[in-house]
Amino acid sequence: MKTYKIKGMTCGGCVSSVTKALETVLPGVKIAVTLDAGEVRVEGDHDSALVEKTIEDAGFDFAGVA
Numbered sequence: 001m002k003t004y005k006i007k008g009m010t011c012g013g014c015v016s017s018v019t020k021a022l023e024t025v026l027p028g029v030k031i032a033v034t035l036d037a038g039e040v041r042v043e044g045d046h047d048s049a050l051v052e053k054t055i056e057d058a059g060f061d062f063a064g065v066a
Helices: 013-024 048-057
Strands: 001-005 028-032 040-043 061-064
Touching: 001 048, 013 028, 013 040, 013 048, 040 048, 048 061
Parallel strands: none
Antiparallel strands: 001 040, 001 061, 028 040
């Protein structure tokens, strides 16, 4: 499991957008996005660069690995 920091999420809609985007590119991987912490936890085999790109493409700022 890896945790990634995200900047720019302000509401439940943001959480939904990030979740849907990541689920699309990482099928079968467990994803948990937390608004208050500003992070996403990804459990399972995945490419960190793809997570970063997907967060950025969804309109948010990737702030590194926690």
